[in-house]
Amino acid sequence: MSTKLFFWNVRGLNDPDKHLPFSQWLSSYRPVFGALLETHIKEQNLSNIITKVCPGWNFASNHNSDEDGRIVIIWCQSVSVQLLSQTKQSLTCELTLSPSQKVVFMAVYACNTVVERSNL
Numbered sequence: 001m002s003t004k005l006f007f008w009n010v011r012g013l014n015d016p017d018k019h020l021p022f023s024q025w026l027s028s029y030r031p032v033f034g035a036l037l038e039t040h041i042k043e044q045n046l047s048n049i050i051t052k053v054c055p056g057w058n059f060a061s062n063h064n065s066d067e068d069g070r071i072v073i074i075w076c077q078s079v080s081v082q083l084l085s086q087t088k089q090s091l092t093c094e095l096t097l098s099p100s101q102k103v104v105f106m107a108v109y110a111c112n113t114v115v116e117r118s119n120l
Contacts (some may be wrong), residue, residue, distance in 0.1 A: 003097050004031035007107065013039040013072075019053050026054055033075040033095055035107035043069055050074065060093070062086040070109040089120045
């Protein structure tokens with residue numbers, strides 16, 4: 001059995017019209033972990049939206065480093081996630097997929113300007 005991880009630029013997941021298609025995609029493909037980029041979800045709305053769109057999943061974001069929260073990671077109950085670091089442009093974590101399978105995962109959403117990207 002293969003483990004499914006994903007990156008998805010789901011721009012504007014705070015839009016209710018995008019909730020059902022994303023939920024259906026999760027149900028259909030059954031990944032265990034993913035990174036959502038450019039969601040435009042404000043921190044105060046994040047919990048409600050993730051609970052609605054992916055009930056029973058855990059999540060973390062880089063809102064502490066960027067008020068726009070460019071990166072949201074989600075994972076199902078079978079995965080253990082330890083956040084290692086976050087910046088305005090990245091979120092790094094260690095995934096424990098099974099007792100013998102650990103992976104370091106970095107989600108990157110780079111800024112638009114060369115000056116801002118130089119830190120990356």
